[in-house]
Amino acid sequence: MKTMERDIEEIQQFSGKSSGVRLSGVTKIFPQMEGNGEFVAVRNIDLNITDGELVTLLGPSGCGKTTTLRMISGFEYPTSGEIFIGDRPMANVPPNKRGISMVFQSYALFPHLNIYENIAYGLRVKKLSKSVIREQTNKVIKLMQLSGMESRFPSQLSGGQQQRVALARAIVIEPKVLLFDEPLSNLDAKLREHMRDELRSLQKRLGITSLYVTHDQSEAMAISDKIVIMDKGDLVQMGSPKEIYEYPNSPFVANFIGKANFLRCELKELKDGSAFVKVGDVPITVPNPGPVEIEAGGQYCLCIRPESIELMPEGDGIPGVISRATYFGSKMEYEVQMGDNHLIVEIYNPQLSVLFHEGDHVKTKLDLECIRVLKEEEIIQD
Amino acid sequence: MGAKGQLVSRRKLSAKNSMKDFKMLLHQPLLLLTIIAVFVLLFIFIMLPIFNVFKLSFTNAEGGFTTQKFIEIIQNKGYGQTFLNSMKLGLIVALVSTFIGYVFAFALTRTEMPGKGFFRAIATLPIISPPFILSLSIIFLFGRQGLITKTLFGIDTFDVYGIHSLIVVQSISFFPVAFLTLTGILESIDTSVEDAAYNMGASRGHIFRTITMPLSAPGIASALLLVFIQSLEDFSNPAVIAGGFSTLAVETYRIITGMYDLQGGSLLAIILLLPTVCAFLLQKYWLKGKSFVTVTGKPSQKGRKLHEKHIMWPLFAFCTVISGIIILFYGTVLIGSFIKTWGINYTFTLEHFEYVISLGWDALKNSITLATISAPIGGILGMIIAFLTVRKNFFGKKVMEISSMLTFAIPGTVLGIGYVCTFNQKPLLLTGTALILVAAFTFRNMPVALEAGTSTLLQIDRSIEEASTISGADNGVTFRRITLPLLKQAFFSGMVYSFVRAMTAVSAVIFLTSPKWTLATTKVFSLFEASKYSAAACYVMIMIVIILTAIVLINFLVQTLLAPRTKVYK
Numbered sequence: 001m002k003t004m005e006r007d008i009e010e011i012q013q014f015s016g017k018s019s020g021v022r023l024s025g026v027t028k029i030f031p032q033m034e035g036n037g038e039f040v041a042v043r044n045i046d047l048n049i050t051d052g053e054l055v056t057l058l059g060p061s062g063c064g065k066t067t068t069l070r071m072i073s074g075f076e077y078p079t080s081g082e083i084f085i086g087d088r089p090m091a092n093v094p095p096n097k098r099g100i101s102m103v104f105q106s107y108a109l110f111p112h113l114n115i116y117e118n119i120a121y122g123l124r125v126k127k128l129s130k131s132v133i134r135e136q137t138n139k140v141i142k143l144m145q146l147s148g149m150e151s152r153f154p155s156q157l158s159g160g161q162q163q164r165v166a167l168a169r170a171i172v173i174e175p176k177v178l179l180f181d182e183p184l185s186n187l188d189a190k191l192r193e194h195m196r197d198e199l200r201s202l203q204k205r206l207g208i209t210s211l212y213v214t215h216d217q218s219e220a221m222a223i224s225d226k227i228v229i230m231d232k233g234d235l236v237q238m239g240s241p242k243e244i245y246e247y248p249n250s251p252f253v254a255n256f257i258g259k260a261n262f263l264r265c266e267l268k269e270l271k272d273g274s275a276f277v278k279v280g281d282v283p284i285t286v287p288n289p290g291p292v293e294i295e296a297g298g299q300y301c302l303c304i305r306p307e308s309i310e311l312m313p314e315g316d317g318i319p320g321v322i323s324r325a326t327y328f329g330s331k332m333e334y335e336v337q338m339g340d341n342h343l344i345v346e347i348y349n350p351q352l353s354v355l356f357h358e359g360d361h362v363k364t365k366l367d368l369e370c371i372r373v374l375k376e377e378e379i380i381q382d
Numbered sequence: 383m384g385a386k387g388q389l390v391s392r393r394k395l396s397a398k399n400s401m402k403d404f405k406m407l408l409h410q411p412l413l414l415l416t417i418i419a420v421f422v423l424l425f426i427f428i429m430l431p432i433f434n435v436f437k438l439s440f441t442n443a444e445g446g447f448t449t450q451k452f453i454e455i456i457q458n459k460g461y462g463q464t465f466l467n468s469m470k471l472g473l474i475v476a477l478v479s480t481f482i483g484y485v486f487a488f489a490l491t492r493t494e495m496p497g498k499g500f501f502r503a504i505a506t507l508p509i510i511s512p513p514f515i516l517s518l519s520i521i522f523l524f525g526r527q528g529l530i531t532k533t534l535f536g537i538d539t540f541d542v543y544g545i546h547s548l549i550v551v552q553s554i555s556f557f558p559v560a561f562l563t564l565t566g567i568l569e570s571i572d573t574s575v576e577d578a579a580y581n582m583g584a585s586r587g588h589i590f591r592t593i594t595m596p597l598s599a600p601g602i603a604s605a606l607l608l609v610f611i612q613s614l615e616d617f618s619n620p621a622v623i624a625g626g627f628s629t630l631a632v633e634t635y636r637i638i639t640g641m642y643d644l645q646g647g648s649l650l651a652i653i654l655l656l657p658t659v660c661a662f663l664l665q666k667y668w669l670k671g672k673s674f675v676t677v678t679g680k681p682s683q684k685g686r687k688l689h690e691k692h693i694m695w696p697l698f699a700f701c702t703v704i705s706g707i708i709i710l711f712y713g714t715v716l717i718g719s720f721i722k723t724w725g726i727n728y729t730f731t732l733e734h735f736e737y738v739i740s741l742g743w744d745a746l747k748n749s750i751t752l753a754t755i756s757a758p759i760g761g762i763l764g765m766i767i768a769f770l771t772v773r774k775n776f777f778g779k780k781v782m783e784i785s786s787m788l789t790f791a792i793p794g795t796v797l798g799i800g801y802v803c804t805f806n807q808k809p810l811l812l813t814g815t816a817l818i819l820v821a822a823f824t825f826r827n828m829p830v831a832l833e834a835g836t837s838t839l840l841q842i843d844r845s846i847e848e849a850s851t852i853s854g855a856d857n858g859v860t861f862r863r864i865t866l867p868l869l870k871q872a873f874f875s876g877m878v879y880s881f882v883r884a885m886t887a888v889s890a891v892i893f894l895t896s897p898k899w900t901l902a903t904t905k906v907f908s909l910f911e912a913s914k915y916s917a918a919a920c921y922v923m924i925m926i927v928i929i930l931t932a933i934v935l936i937n938f939l940v941q942t943l944l945a946p947r948t949k950v951y952k
Contacts, residue, residue, distance in 0.1 A: 075848055094410055095851045102852045108845035112867045121863075122853030173853060 018208045019086035019176045021072060023047040026081035028067050041067040043233040044081070049226075054203050054210040056220040059230035060256070065213045068230070069179055072211060074098050085176055101175035103183040107166040109154035115165055116141070116150035122173035136172055143202075144168040160191050167199065171206065178203070180212040184219065196222055217257050221245070229253050247290050251374050254303045261309075261343045263302040264376065270296050275373050277302065280339055282318055290372035301376045306346040308370035311336070313354060317363030322356045332356075336364055407776060413857045417776055420767060424785050426810070427825045431800025432655075432792065438803050439649045455649045461633070465653060468630040471548060471620075472613040472657075478553040479609040480602060482704055483560025489697040491568040492594075493688040496698070504705040507712065509558045510933070512886045512925040513618035514906050516551040518918055519711040520623060522718050527725025529714070543625025551619050554708060556612045560605035567601030568594075573687075586693060607665040611658045615793040617889035618903075622910050630654040631889060634795050638893070644803070651796040662791030719919035734920040742905045742921055749902035750928060752816060753884035756823035757936070761877040763824065764831025765869050769861055772839040773847065790829035794889030797826055802893045814896040822894055823884040830883075831876020838872040839865070874940045878933050885929055 028042040042064040049055045057065035070076040072083060074095030083090045085098060101122075110118050117124075120137040128136075141147055144164045154162055163183065170178060183199075184192045200223040203210050214220055220227050221241045229237045229244065229252075237244060237253045248254035251262055265277040265284070275289040279302065286302070294300060310317075311334065323342065324335035332350040336343045343364065347353050356362055407414045442448035455461050486505055489495050508516075523530045524542045531537045571594070579589045620629040630650055638647035688694060718724055722731045770776075771783045789797065801822055805812035812818040846868070850860040866873065888903045895904050902925055909918040 073848075073852060075851075094856075095848070096854050096856055100852060102849070104845040104849055106843050106845055108843060108849040110846060110850070110864055112870075121850065121855075125850075125853055125855040125859055125863075169849070169853065179852075 017174055017176060018051055020051045020053075020209060021047075021049040021177055021211065022084040023068070023072075024082045024084070026068070026071060026078045026083060028064070028071060028076060029079045040233050042071070042078075045235045047228065047235065047238070049209060049211060051209055052207040053225045054200070054212060054223060055226045055228060056212045056214060056224040057228050057230060058214060058217060058220045058256070061215060062232070063230040064233040065215075065230050066181060069181055069211060069213045072177070073100060073102055073179055099176040100179060101170035101173060101177075102179040102181065103166050103170050105182045105185055107154075107162050107183075107186075109162060109165055109169075111154055114151050114153050115146060115157070118154065118165055119146075119168045119172055121169060126173070140168045140172045159187050160195060163187065163195055167202070171202075171208070175208065178208045178210045180210065180214075182214050183212075185214075185216070192219070193222075199223065221257070227257075229256060231256075246370075247372065248303065248374070249291055251301060251303065251377055254372070254374065259306050259344055259346075261304050261306065262374075263304070263341055263343075265300055265302050265373075267294055267296050267298050267300050267373065270294065277373065279341070284366070284371070285368060286371045286373055287368055288371075290374070292372075292374055294373050294375075299376055300373050303372045303374050304343075304366055305370060306333070306344045307348065308367040309343060309345045310365040310367070311345055311347065311356060312363045312365065313356075313360075315363050315365075317365040320362055320364050322358055322360045322362060325356060325358055336362065338364065404777065410857055413774065416766065416857075417770060417774075417782075420763075420770065420782060420786075421778065423763075423825075424782065427821050428785055428789055428792075431797060431804045432788075434804045435648045435651055435655075435796060435800045438645055438799075439652055441645075451645055452649055455646060455653075460628075461650065461653075464628045464630055464633050464650075467545075467628055468614055468654070469657070471545060471552070471627075471629060472610045474549055475552040475556060475613040476606045476610040478549065479557040480560045480564075480605045482553065482557040483562075483605055483609075484564050484598075484602065485697060485700050486557070486561045486704070487564035487568050488594075489701055491565055492573075493694050493697060495694050495701070497701075501701050501705060504708050505558050505561050507558075507708060508555050510882050510926075510929055511712070512906070512922045512929070513888050513903060514622060514910060514918060515715055515922045515926075516554055516711055517547075517619050517623045518718070518910075518915060518922065519714045520547050520551055521915060522714045522724055522919075523710075525725075529725070532725060541625065543623055543627075545624070545627045547623045548620055548627065551623065552613050552616060554711065555616070555619065556609045557704075559608050559612060563605045563608060564598065564601050567598050567604075571597050586688065586690065604665050607661045611661050611791055614654060614658050615795075615889065617793075617795060617892070618907070621888075621907070631793060631795050634799070635889075635892060638799070644799070648799050648803075651793070651799050654793050655796045658791045658793055659788070662788070666787065715919045716923060718916055719923045721916060724916060734916045735924075738917050738920045738924065741917075742902065745900045745905040746902045746924065746928070748816075748899055749885055749925075750932075752819050752823060752899075752901070753881045753932075756820045756827070756884050757877045757881040759820070760824040760828040760880040761831045761873050764828045764833075764876045765835045765866060765873055766861070767828075767832050768835030768839055768869070768872075769865055772836055773844070773865075786832055787829050789826050790833075792826075794826065794887060795892070797822060798890050798893040813894070814898065816899050818894050819891060819899060819901070822890050823880065823887065826887070826890050827880040827883040828876075830879040831872070834872035834875050835869050838869050842868055870940060874937060877936050877940065881932055881936065882929055885925060885932075 023045055026042060026045045026047075027040070030039045030041055045064075045068065047055075047068075057068055059065050067076060071078050072085075072090075074090065074093065077091070085100065090098060110121065113121065116137060119140060120133050123133040123136055141150065144167060146161070146164055146168060149157065149161065154165065157165065163186075166183070180199075184195055187195060196219055203223075212220075212223065224241055226238065227241055227244050228235060231252055237249050239247070244253065245257050248257065248260075251260070254260040254262075263279045265279045267275055267277050268283075269276040273287070273289075275286040275294065277284050277286060277300070284302070318338055320336040320338040320343070322334055323337045324333075326333045327350065330348065332347045332353075332355065334345045334347070334356060336345055345364070407417070439452065440447055440449060442450065486501065490498050490501060521542055522528065524540060524547070526532065526538060526542075528540070528542065531540045531542075575597070576589050576593055579593050580586070584592070615631060616629075617631040617635065620627070620632045621635070624632065631654060634647050634650040634654065637643045637650060719734055720730055720732070721727075722729045722733075767782065767786050771779055801818055802813065804810060805818055812821070847860055847864055850864045851857075855863065886903060887901075888907065891901055892904065892907075895901050902921070906918050906921050906925075909915075909921060
């Protein structure tokens with residue numbers, strides 16, 4: 001245990017070699033093979049990743065997150081805009097000279113090399129002395145708990161072990177920046193959570209600037225210092241997991257990160273930062289409407305998370321009828337019909353609360369503090 | 383999509399992209415140099431010779447453009463007949479070979495027939511065997527002194543020379559090409575489709591007609607075209623057993639060596655080149671898009687293959703008969719090499735071997751040397767071009783792809799003429815040297831390595847190489863340490879094929895050999911022309927032994943040299 005800690009300390013030395021990443025006005029356009037069209041994969045993105053941070057690019061497939069990652073790695077180049085690693089512009093630097101590492105979705109382990117050689121590969125390429133290679137490689141093998149597997153081949157390892165080898169291979173060369181391309185998507189759910197936590201704690205200990213691409217929002221929430229949400233090539237919001245979840249700037253973001261209910265409303269008045277709105281005939285006061293610019297008289301939509309709603313058999317509140325009740329163990333999920341609207345409501349720890357059944361009449365109480373007012377766009381209700 | 387970023391026109395965009403591609407190349411000098419070097423090689427050794435054949439054909443004595451000779455050739459009835467002969471032979475052989483190949487492929491991939499390993503081995507024998515062997519055999523069996531015609535039935539009026547013998551000999555020689563193509567296709571058709579039809583109550587015959595056959599149709603067309611090309615290109619068989627039946631490849635040779643008419647020869651060569659190149663392009667680009675094969679990556683449940691007696695045994699009988707014929711042919715030559723005078727004195731002797739070794743040892747050594755030099759060069763070059771065309775982006779990639787594949791379709795005779803008139807003056811004075819032979823072998827035999835490399839690379843996840851790059855490796859290191867080892871199998875088959883083709887080449891080298899550099903195949907050819915059949919039989923037997931030994935050796939070398947590093951440093 002003692003020696004292990006010392007190893008980590010030694011490895012921590014290279015956190016000093018890590019550096020930030022900056023994207024300035026980066027656009028990538030692919031010419032389309034069929035027809036005369038073009039496909040804008042990434043549009044005018046500015047991004048600043050400070051040293052030691054883990055930033056996640058999150059979005060549905062086709063949003064441009066992987067393209068962005070590949071531009072930073074150098075496997076694609078921007079159509080316009082500039083990428084900096086540290087303060088150095090990368091326009092003319094090939095991928096192998098950028099001082100970065102990457103963990104691939106498919107792991108991309110070298111099938112014809114054993115685990116030791118897979119991990120030592122980057123060091124051998126650098127033509128370091130034999131003793132340095134041996135020392136570094138063994139250190140990382142120990143750190144990644146791969147001892148005893150050195151002479152095995154990738155195909156003889158389990159998914160989780162392969163993942164560790166891929167990570168070991170990436171960190172052994174002490175990169176300035178570490179890139180992750182959906183690294184956990186090939187693992188089953190349990191292992192994915194475990195590896196996620198392991199990965200995050202390793203990244204924190206080593207302090208390597210990391211950029212992580214995923215389409216799994218819970219993964220992004222769990223590991224990131226900062227989340228960047230992308231949609232159709234645009235960067236739509238950036239912030240800490242807490243900011244993004246609590247203050248989404250559009251229904252798209254609110255819906256992509258977690259679940260959200262959207263209620264069409266008319267903004268009657270804005271006073272002292274509070275918004276007075278009407279959902280149908282029901283007046284609601286929103287004390288903390290959020291980051292979106294709003295003005296009285298406009299049509300907006302309210303965004304409220306399922307866990308910010310209470311259900312009561314009777315009392316003060318908007319009346320509604322339970323149209324669906326689903327038991328999940330840790331929570332009950334209800335669908336409540338209220339006139340034209342329906343709300344998804346989550347009640348945690350159902351053992352201790354009143355259970356409702358389909359067809360029950362209930363009163364709903366919204367946690368006003370948690371309501372945000374967003375610009376109306378095509379709301380994706382699912 | 384409300385575009386915020388600037389929008390560029392498509393042409394500007396692709397120009398911009400290729401500019402960036404080019405800029406990136408400038409930063410990878412090794413890659414750039416390799417690309418340029420490959421282009422230079424392809425230009426000098428493939429495009430220039432072909433161009434020169436055309437130039438020679440349409441240039442008059444004063445160096446101006448002329449079509450006079452061309453019109454002469456076209457109007458000449460004899461040459462018209464030759465053209466029709468070649469086409470007819472090609473068509474018949476394509477049909478027969480593809481039929482045999484399909485039955486073999488179907489029986490071996492779809493049934494539980496016994497003896498599959500044996501049949502597969504028999505079907506590869508014609509691929510690795512030296513030329514002339516089947517012609518020799520048919521003369522031994524059906525010739526004037528033939529074992530079957532004369533000794534068995536006492537017939538001495540049967541004429542073995544002509545199109546009938548050619549059809550038999552070429553069909554046996556080239557059905558393996560169809561067999562291999564169709565095996566690949568049949569293996570990649572997911573059998574669960576057939577199982578589904580069977581489940582719905584279709585009979586086996588109905589399934590074959592409505593599912594298996596239509597799904598393998600592109601493969602059948604491919605096989606037909608490939609065999610057609612081979613038959614047209616074939617020089618060695620028609621040269622010795624065609625009799626009065628003239629074919630383009632042989633006629634070209636006769637015009638040049640007999641009438642010293644290089645221009646007439648190259649015109650005939652062009653007439654030979656056009657159909658083969660058309661067939662090749664058709665096979666390569668038109669059929670590729672028509673393939674129904676879908677690779678799902680999901681291993682489907684291996685169900686039981688066809689085992690009904692009334693299906694299996696007729697197929698087995700067919701394969702046995704064909705294999706019997708092949709064994710008969712090869713066995714005849716083997717025995718013929720130990721027999722004093724075929725048809726007259728059947729006593730055992732080793733004198734032919736003594737004669738052949740004293741006479742032809744140098745030629746054998748030359749063949750082995752040159753094949754050994756050219757095989758690895760062709761193999762590596764094939765892998766490099768596969769790597770470049772599959773994995774890299776650069777200007778002129780398509781040109782590289784097509785021109786490097788093209789030599790597969792260029793008849794050896796045509797390439798030979800091209801080399802003769804390209805490399806007969808300074809600064810490219812190569813005629814009479816070993817270098818010209820090495821170049822001919824390398825470039826003519828490279829396409830198989832290239833093809834194998836390309837299809838293997840397409841199956842290898844691109845990110846494996848990217849992982850190497852991002853670990854700091856440049857293109858050279860990535861190619862040597864990652865790509866090439868992963869291409870081991872393709873490299874091996876490319877090398878073996880190059881070696882075998884170099885050992886057995888006739889048409890491409892018939893104009894290129896020189897007194898100093900005679901080759902084994904030309905030696906056999908001259909033995910043949912001198913009617914020294916038993917000696918020729920000895921010679922080809924020795925060649926078979928050498929080729930088999932070489933295959934084993936190459937396999938061993940590739941396995942050891944590219945073996946994974948297994949040492950672990952603790």
